[in-house]
Amino acid sequence: MKYKKNIIAVALLSSGFGSYANTAPNLPLVLKDPLTNQQWHLQNTGQSGFSLSNGKAGEDMNIDFADRMGIKGRGITVSVIDTGVEISHPDLQPNVVPGSRNLIDGTDFPTDTHGHGTAVAGLIAAVEGNGMGGRGVAPYANLIGFNFLDEQSMASWMLSHGLSEDFRALDRFTDPRVFNQSYGNSPATPQRDAMDDPGFALQQEIMQDISLQSHWGRGAIYVKAAGNEYESYDTYISGIPFYVLPRENGQYFNNNGLPFHNANISSENVSFWNMVVSAVNAKGEHSSYSSVGANVFLSAPGGEYGTNEPAMVTVDLVGCDKGFNVSGTHANALHGGVDLDPNCQYTGVMNGTSSAAPNVAGAIATVMSANPGLSARTVKHLLAQTARQVDASHAGVPLSFENAAGEMVSYDAVPGWQTNAAGYHFHNFYGLGMVNVDEAVYKALFTGVSLPALQVTPWRAQTAQVSIPDASLDGAQSVMTLNEELTIEAVQLKVNIEHSRVRDLAIELTSPSGTRSVVLSPRTGFLAGSKGGFTDAVMLSHHFYGENAQGNWTLKVIDTDKGSSQTYIYNPSIGLFGYNKNNNSVPGVLKDWSLKIYGH
Structure with missing residues (x-):
């Protein structure tokens, strides 16, 4: 055939x-x-x-x-x-x-x-x-x-x-x-x-x-x-x-x-x-x-x-x-x-x-x-x-916010088009x-040979226990080293984060090749978190398609708000109600995270 x-x-x-x-x-x-x-x-x-x-x-x-x-x-x-x-x-x-x-x-x-x-x-x-x-x-x-x-x-x-x-x-x-x-x-x-x-x-x-x-x-x-x-x-x-x-x-x-x-x-x-x-x-x-x-x-x-x-x-x-x-x-x-x-x-x-x-x-x-x-x-x-x-020419979506020190700062919340290390x-x-x-x-x-068999790694876990400063570009950062030399088809991320206003958070993952993926943009309209944050929450990125999985991966969690944004819910028979009205009183914590690689 x-x-x-x-x-x-x-x-x-x-x-x-x-x-x-x-x-x-x-x-x-x-x-x-x-x-x-x-x-x-x-x-x-x-x-x-x-x-x-x-x-x-x-x-x-x-x-x-x-x-x-x-x-x-x-x-x-x-x-x-x-x-x-x-x-x-x-x-x-x-x-x-x-x-x-x-x-x-x-x-x-x-x-x-x-x-x-x-x-x-x-x-x-x-x-x-x-x-x-x-x-x-x-x-x-x-x-x-x-x-x-x-x-x-x-x-x-x-x-x-x-x-x-x-x-x-x-x-x-x-x-x-x-x-x-x-x-x-x-x-x-x-x-x-x-x-x-x-x-x-x-x-x-x-x-x-x-x-x-x-x-x-x-x-x-x-x-x-x-x-x-x-x-x-x-x-x-x-x-x-x-x-x-x-x-x-x-x-x-x-x-x-x-x-x-x-x-x-x-x-x-x-x-x-x-x-x-x-x-x-x-x-x-x-x-x-x-x-x-x-x-x-x-x-x-x-x-x-x-x-x-x-x-x-x-x-x-x-x-x-x-x-x-x-x-x-x-x-x-x-x-x-x-x-x-x-x-x-x-x-x-x-x-x-x-x-x-x-x-x-x-x-x-x-x-x-x-x-x-x-x-x-x-x-x-x-x-x-x-x-x-x-x-x-789509430039993505930048976010300007007032940080904890009262300064206006800008965060690249949804990057524009990026070319990863594999050329995608x-x-x-x-x-x-x-x-x-x-x-x-x-x-x-003109393709006569299919891809090599799929390989899937087990979850690789990393303990962090890093504080997430309120309304700050500094964020919480943690590094994990993967030894698997695989060509990436997709990356799954699992996070455990303690935070009382999860809508404030941006979660980004950077590959060993330096490609930065915003796996969760800030201002997502959550009403609340599980157990006061993210509990074993899984996300997926195709941003690293074709790159090599081996090396140091960096996770960064950034709090982008000190209380100016809110989420509202409405039902015509019940009325309009606001969630997340108050800023978090204490900094959040990046507790731990895990990666799973799909590739060949």
């Missing part, structure tokens, strides 16, 4: 397509359907996506080469783990294969009463060239779906995430090699090491096995949405819903431009087995809502809201009485039963990292179909190597960059 792939690749090169993949200007996509010309994420010509303003030409996923060569996901199955999927939708049904499940009634029809999962499925693999709607990123890929968000038991999780009822290995050609998870949670307090929870530990074992051993050892990839809580978030306290928002210098929703809810605080998002994805809008900039963090691996189009600025154009539940597109007036010109879509089968307002994730899932299916013999980790590596430095660009907003389909496909065609 690899031999045949190399012959194909040489033929493409000799015919001129080798240079085309890298340098050719955008050419019209083949087999256009009526709405494809508004799907800016596939080919951005500056169109509006039926919104009130236009995007920026060229800010797209770069699929021209794959499109013209017909490399579009054939033979790769993607599992949509969501609100369900309307698998009878005429723009999805031809790509649906056996394997879907309604987790409530046990049938093979994963009923979607919301529309979210159906829209996600359309972004991945809506059919092309059938004269209706638009197309997916991988329009030849196979689809299965699960209504997991309606029935979130452990049994349902196992089935939707790849563990069959008869515990059969995922080796059939119709078994999924890509799992899309456009969902998440918003913890109001720092997460403790979820591996202490037997259920989560079991999930991680299952994901590890499927990621590495399924499909005759080639493995699979789990894609995860980063979250949509950059400015505020919703949570539950004792079963009661609350809206959580920041307040700084007497102004609500003022968080000094920093992410209010970091993507690195959810246990699912700090799992090595999940590829976390943030969202970019049609101008090639950070989508206003997208959660961000050092754990983000890639960014992809998610759009804005489809009214003032473009969102995603994708499939919707059939009928003008359900889904996102219903009868009535709407600012998005696709909605309400218009001539282009009289039966309201499509939508122009799908957005969020819920959209960015399936765009990456479709990209993965495309790259896998270019060279099915490559391991899933190798495909992930090719995506990292080829990711585009989107929004290259990284930004907490965009991870290793925007997914670049054509470049990854081109590399896959």
Whole structure:
């Protein structure tokens, strides 16, 4: 199989397509359907996506080469783990294969009463060239779906995430090699090491096995949405819903431009087995809502809201009485039963990292179909190597604050684009960059050997017991030496910190090569800490991708506030309440920390 792939690749090169993949200007996509010309994420010509303003030409996923060569996901199955999927939708049904499940009634029809999962499925693999709607990123890929968000038991999780009822290995050609998870949670307090929870530990074992051993050892990839809580978030306290928002210098929703809810605080998002994805809008900039963090691996189009600025154009539940597109007036010109879509089968307002994730899932299916013999980790590596430095001038987010001595100081709270010692660009907003389909496909065609086997170190612990001075750039610092000479794929950090105002803290990790990663930005909207701080809190960074793990690692914890910032919660029936109103009366303590390296 690899031999045949190399012959194909040489033929493409000799015919001129080798240079085309890298340098050719955008050419019209083949087999256009009526709405494809508004799907800016596939080919951005500056169109509006039926919104009130236009995007920026060229800010797209770069699929021209794959499109013209017909490399579009054939033979790769993607599992949509969501609100369900309307698998009878005429723009999805031809790509649906056996394997879907309604987790409530046990049938093979994963009923979607919301529309979210159906829209996600359309972004991945809506059919092309059938004269209706638009197309997916991988329009030849196979689809299965699960209504997991309606029935979130452990049994349902196992089935939707790849563990069959008869515990059969995922080796059939119709078994999924890509799992899309456009969902998440918003913890109001720092997460403790979820591996202490037997259920989560079991999930991680299952994901590890499927990621590495399924499909005759080639493995699979789990894609995860980063979250949509950059400015505020919703949570539950004792079963009661609350809206959580920041307040700084007497102004609500003022968080000094920093992410209010970091993507690195959810246990699912700090799992090595999940590829976390943030969202970019049609101008090639950070989508206003997208959660961000050092754990983000890639960014992809998610759009804005489809009214003032473009969102995603994708499939919707059939009928003008359900889904996102219903009868009535709407600012998005696709909605309400218009001539282009009289039966309201499509939508122009799908957005969020819920959209960015399936765009990456479709990209993965495309790259896998270019060279099915490559391991899933190798495909992930090719995506990292080829990711585009989107929004290259983004300078990050500095934080000015008054220190304990009454002086105004500045802290580089979210660094701009940095190039690590292995030559990889990284930004907490965009991870290793925007997914670049054509470049990854081109590399896959010429890649004949997969990555070496994954190696995972045990947790390496370091006692610190260092005081964290209040409102000071000095911070608390501790050094650990690792002897493992591994090429890094990801680094997990576990911390134990005593502090009564965890929202004040920035946590940064510096590698032996000198690369500095802010693994938790300050002003994260926690309501409180576990046991008065962070207790076995785990975070993840991809900032060190490709570097050598051997040498001295430095952890630094900085208190950036002496009491000016607060977190508020609101419920319309209960009212508005403030948390963290008073500054910590005593300095915090960095008690101890641990590192785990994933690499080869």
